[in-house]
Amino acid sequence: MESTNASSRPRIAIRPATPADFPAIERVYHRAYRGLEPYAYESHWTPEEREKYTREYLGWAYEEDPEGFFVAVEEPSGEVLGFVSVHTWGEGRARRAEIIEVAVDPEQQGHGLGRLLLDHAERYAKSKGCTKIQLWVGSENRRALEIYKRRGYREASRYERWTKMLKDL
Ligand SMILES: CC(C)(COP(=O)(O)OP(=O)(O)OC[C@H]1O[C@@H](n2cnc3c(N)ncnc32)[C@H](O)[C@@H]1OP(=O)(O)O)[C@@H](O)C(=O)NCCC(=O)NCCS
Numbered sequence: 717m718e719s720t721n722a723s724s725r726p727r728i729a730i731r732p733a734t735p736a737d738f739p740a741i742e743r744v745y746h747r748a749y750r751g752l753e754p755y756a757y758e759s760h761w762t763p764e765e766r767e768k769y770t771r772e773y774l775g776w777a778y779e780e781d782p783e784g785f786f787v788a789v790e791e792p793s794g795e796v797l798g799f800v801s802v803h804t805w806g807e808g809r810a811r812r813a814e815i816i817e818v819a820v821d822p823e824q825q826g827h828g829l830g831r832l833l834l835d836h837a838e839r840y841a842k843s844k845g846c847t848k849i850q851l852w853v854g855s856e857n858r859r860a861l862e863i864y865k866r867r868g869y870r871e872a873s874r875y876e877r878w879t880k881m882l883k884d885l
Pocket residue numbers: 748749752817818819820821824825826827828829830831832851852853854857858859860862863866
């Protein structure tokens with residue numbers, strides 16, 4: 717487990733997620749995507765469908781690679797403030813990683829939690845022998861695009877409303 721205590725900010729720990737964290741993870745996801753709904757939901761979905769899809773999507777992200785799903789929690793309360801999911805696959809020089817999802821509760825954004833989570837995800841991918849890491853981001857999700865570009869990701873391709881970004885590890 718990794719933890720930090722920046723000045724007066726609460727102490728934050730990054731730890732592997734467990735199934736018990738998922739109600740909190742889903743809440744963070746719904747809150748983080750306010751204003752970015754086209755990148756989280758289909759426009760015709762009812763609120764119940766949004767809940768159902770989110771549960772299935774995040775459950776899939778976890779089950780595909782439980783080791784690569786991390787939460788940022790406030791200490792000592794244990795409240796989940798953000799999360800990241802990374803999948804790794806392939807062999808030898810072709811080993812790759814993908815950031816499937818990263819989100820921080822809106823009230824906690826802009827204080828370095830996203831950076832902590834992304835640093836952790838990239839270190840995890842490297843520790844698994846991956847030489848490249850990729851992700852798909854909404855093409856108009858300017859804040860996230862800017863963050864990734866500053867971290868050295870470059871645009872690799874576009875598909876519908878998504879931009880694929882790639883970085884050498
Ligand atoms: C993307 C997201 C996870 C970033 O989390 P965060 O906690 O706000 O990020 P941080 O505070 O660590 O900021 C990360 C970097 O972006 C910079 N930054 C912060 N706000 C910014 C803004 N509005 N525009 C550009 N850069 C910004 C920070 O200075 C920091 O740079 P540094 O790493 O060089 O210090 C968060 O905004 C979020 O949950 N967004 C909604 C969900 C989403 O879009 N996920 C991405 C899916 S691909």
